[in-house]
Amino acid sequence: MAEIFKVLIVDDEPGMRSGVSRILNDFTVSLPDIKSEIKFQVIEAETAESGLTIIESQRPDILFLDNKLPGMSGLELLNIIAEKKIDILTVMITAYASLDTAVEATKNGAYDFLAKPFSPAEIKHMVRKACNRIVYKRQAKNLAEERKRVRFQFISVLAHELKSPLAAIQGYLNIVSDRVLGNELSVYDNVINRSLIRLDGMKKLIFDLLDMTRIESDQRRREFAQVNLCELAQKSIEASALIAKQQNIAINLDVRDDVVMQGDHTEIEIILNNLISNAVKYNKPDGKVDIKIAADDKKVVISVSDTGIGLKEDEIGKLFKDFVRIKNEQTRNILGSGLGLSTVKKLAQLYNGDISVKSEFTKGSCFTVELLKNSQEVLRDESSGNNILFKAD
Amino acid sequence: MAVSKKILVVDDDPDILEQVELVLKANGYDVATAGSAADAEEFLTATQPDMVVLDLMMEQMDSGFVLCNQIKKLYSNMPVIMLTAVSASTGLGFDIRTPEAKSWIKADCILDKPVRAEELLNSVRKLFQA
Numbered sequence: 001m002a003e004i005f006k007v008l009i010v011d012d013e014p015g016m017r018s019g020v021s022r023i024l025n026d027f028t029v030s031l032p033d034i035k036s037e038i039k040f041q042v043i044e045a046e047t048a049e050s051g052l053t054i055i056e057s058q059r060p061d062i063l064f065l066d067n068k069l070p071g072m073s074g075l076e077l078l079n080i081i082a083e084k085k086i087d088i089l090t091v092m093i094t095a096y097a098s099l100d101t102a103v104e105a106t107k108n109g110a111y112d113f114l115a116k117p118f119s120p121a122e123i124k125h126m127v128r129k130a131c132n133r134i135v136y137k138r139q140a141k142n143l144a145e146e147r148k149r150v151r152f153q154f155i156s157v158l159a160h161e162l163k164s165p166l167a168a169i170q171g172y173l174n175i176v177s178d179r180v181l182g183n184e185l186s187v188y189d190n191v192i193n194r195s196l197i198r199l200d201g202m203k204k205l206i207f208d209l210l211d212m213t214r215i216e217s218d219q220r221r222r223e224f225a226q227v228n229l230c231e232l233a234q235k236s237i238e239a240s241a242l243i244a245k246q247q248n249i250a251i252n253l254d255v256r257d258d259v260v261m262q263g264d265h266t267e268i269e270i271i272l273n274n275l276i277s278n279a280v281k282y283n284k285p286d287g288k289v290d291i292k293i294a295a296d297d298k299k300v301v302i303s304v305s306d307t308g309i310g311l312k313e314d315e316i317g318k319l320f321k322d323f324v325r326i327k328n329e330q331t332r333n334i335l336g337s338g339l340g341l342s343t344v345k346k347l348a349q350l351y352n353g354d355i356s357v358k359s360e361f362t363k364g365s366c367f368t369v370e371l372l373k374n375s376q377e378v379l380r381d382e383s384s385g386n387n388i389l390f391k392a393d
Numbered sequence: 394m395a396v397s398k399k400i401l402v403v404d405d406d407p408d409i410l411e412q413v414e415l416v417l418k419a420n421g422y423d424v425a426t427a428g429s430a431a432d433a434e435e436f437l438t439a440t441q442p443d444m445v446v447l448d449l450m451m452e453q454m455d456s457g458f459v460l461c462n463q464i465k466k467l468y469s470n471m472p473v474i475m476l477t478a479v480s481a482s483t484g485l486g487f488d489i490r491t492p493e494a495k496s497w498i499k500a501d502c503i504l505d506k507p508v509r510a511e512e513l514l515n516s517v518r519k520l521f522q523a
Contacts, residue, residue: 163478167409167478167507168412171507172408175415178511
């Protein structure tokens with residue numbers, strides 16, 4: 001399927017108009033960025049005035065505009081297009097190619113300049129350039145709109161996630177305030193306890209959110225250094241030790257103490273913290289968490305498996321998206337922001353890696369994160385376009 | 394003593410569910426709870442309560458509306474109370490309190506969240522008397 005771009009040629013010389021029409025009617029442009037080919041439908045106008053009417057009614061994509069016209073001049077039409085903020089890509093044509101007109105025209109929004117007489121090859125070259133420009137602009141616009149949409153959606157969900165615990169806490173406080181259960185304080189124990197749990201959940205959401213925005217905004221300076229994974233894993237295990245002890249969950253760590261990688265200390269710590277705390281939180285009493293960290297000369301593989309509640313097939317698919325929490329009877333009393341795993345995924349991707357999961361419902365899950373040991377070098381190598389490996393400084 | 398009235402409460406937030414249950418139980422009602430529209434439907438096909446209290450927005454934006462309509466189809470005389478966050482913050486593009494909206498929202502009573510115990514109990518009593 002070919003896409004059709006409309007080309008308007010405004011020129012008072014009939015020969016010029018039919019010449020351009022003839023060349024472009026059989027011309028096809030294919031661009032690497034888009035799948036379909038581009039073909040052209042040429043519309044002709046003799047004056048700037050009639051050209052304007054066509055521009056407003058048919059919205060052509062490309063305009064070839066002669067400057068010397070009877071009545072309104074090409075530059076005047078260009079001004080009107082700019083004033084009306086019409087989205088059209090204009091190429092000025094003139095028999096008197098002079099630098100002044102070219103500068104004047106580009107100042108007024110013309111994309112480029114074509115001097116008469118020009119060959120079919122020249123106009124084809126110009127049209128191909130114009131198409132490239134239009135497609136690029138369109139993609140940039142789509143991307144910007146997509147970003148706006150995602151941002152709006154994120155904020156709506158976030159607002160909802162923050163409002164829910166507030167509403168729950170408010171409801172419980174109202175119950176106490178209205179003495180729904182009488183005047184004895186001890187009967188409100190559960191009400192108070194649940195309120196505190198929801199408050200903790202909200203706090204966790206805010207902390208996770210800060211982690212995530214720091215990663216996504218690129219505000220944080222990433223400090224690359226040699227990271228010892230055994231040390232970091234031990235630190236993360238300590239952070240989850242209290243809950244693990246309460247539930248009598250055993251945590252085993254299998255890693256050689258010399259496994260190192262180039263990375264940002266904080267980022268790797270967030271990855272390990274999230275994986276290990278999840279494995280503890282979503283476990284069962286007397287359960288087990290096995291952490292295995294292995295490495296070859298290129299990558300590090302961290303796998304954390306648990307003997308917990310496991311995941312259903314359909315739950316796995318949405319697990320790594322923002323704010324996704326698996327809601328069921330088992331997860332009801334587990335605090336979570338729904339940002340932990342999506343953050344781990346984003347971080348893993350910063351290290352040219354990824355996260356995957358294998359799980360059996362009610363039996364347990366195993367999360368595996370792969371990270372490139374020297375992701376910075378790969379990045380530099382790709383951007384420099386040669387084979388010299390730059391050492392991280 | 395008369396058999397106490399059975400009320401089904403539907404909300405996807407376990408704490409809101411707990412709160413409504415506390416208030417109703419403390420005032421002598423028999424309460425069943427459902428954490429989703431699907432659970433509620435399952436319950437309703439097996440048991441007929443005397444009233445349903447449900448949240449407007451559960452998994453989907455309109456799941457409360459849908460469930461409400463289904464309840465009225467199943468048991469046309471069953472009183473339904475709908476709980477909702479004020480319309481301005483629901484993100485729905487309309488005000489659910491206009492006469493037009495009320496004509497297709499089949500709830501007998503709409504209460505703003507957070508609902509106070511007295512307000513909820515008054516509405517429950519009124520609907521049971523009607």
